[in-house]
Amino acid sequence: MFKFKHHSFLLSAHEINRLFSASPAISLVDPITQHQTHLQTTTNINTLQSETSNPQSPPSLDPKHYISQLFKCRNLNQITQVHAQVAVNGLLLHDLALANKLLYIYVQHKAVIDAHSLFGVMTEKDPVSWSVMVDPFVVAALVGMYAKCGAIDDAKQLFDKMPERDLVSWTVMIGAYAECGNANESLALFDRMREEDVIPDKVAMVTVVNACAKMGAMHKARLVHEYIWRRNFSLDVILGSAMIDMYAKCGNLDSAREIFDKMREKNVITWSAMIAAYGYHGKGREALELFPSMLTSGVLPNRITFVSLLYACSHAGLV
Secondary structure: OEEEOOEEEOOOHHHHHHHHHHOOOHHHOOHHHHHHHHHOOOOOOOHHHHHHOOOOOOOOOOHHHHHHHHHHOOOHHHHHHHHHHHHHOOHHHHOHHHHHHHHHHHHHOOOHHHHHHHHHHOOOOOHHHHHHHHHHHHHHHHHHHHHHOOOHHHHHHHHHHOOOOOHHHHHHHHHHHHHOOOHHHHHHHHHHHHHOOOOOOHHHHHHHHHHHHHHOOHHHHHHHHHHHHHOOOOOOHHHHHHHHHHHHHOOOHHHHHHHHHHOOOOOHHHHHHHHHHHHHOOOHHHHHHHHHHHHHOOOOOOHHHHHHHHHHHHHOOOO
């Protein structure tokens, strides 16, 4: 049942379908919101409005009212309720400021899919609309660009000025410090990221592992490995190969080989990393013995593989 103050009426699922397909205003409701409305035909979508308004007054058509309601939303469900109200009232078609504010609130609540859906059906967009959707990605790209140009201080300054730092931004900045030879700061930034309740994904962890490899500190390698184990990250070819390289450069060949043996899938990068690991430790014969096993597994060597083999043999005095 939809309740508009003292007026209430029931809509069947068929009538809901007609309502969403017939009105151009309601077509601005994203598919997720439509689906929730189908499932909640007896739900009061004016919960937030009823909490702050007189139950006997008609529904507000003032955009400022709904902007105020949006800022009071504490979760995604409440946002979609307000979204449904403004769409039913046709306000999204006629008030770009309200549409932009709804877009902003979705992004603030990290509801990227909902924000993208709304953005896609907005009939009018201004620089604010584009800024809300593009800014996080542009800033992350700029941070990466500054870092690749060696301007790490500029990258950090831009990073610190970001009002909202998402996982991509953190990952780029962590990788930037590692590439500029400051692995200590990379790992410090990783700790800070977790303190701010940003949960790393596998891409972020590969970046952290590479930073740890550059640092060459065994105790840091153990801490990173423990975190990966606690978070139940699978050792795929990317993360596993990075950990092999990390342990080898931190001086623990046995742990590198243990990671290698545990990996269910190995590609040419994995095999080359393990061959190179033996090379770092002057074990050319072990590196050479691994090469036939690689061929037997059906993995063909590349240039990096042969460079790793030559390096291993050279360090072992076999060349």
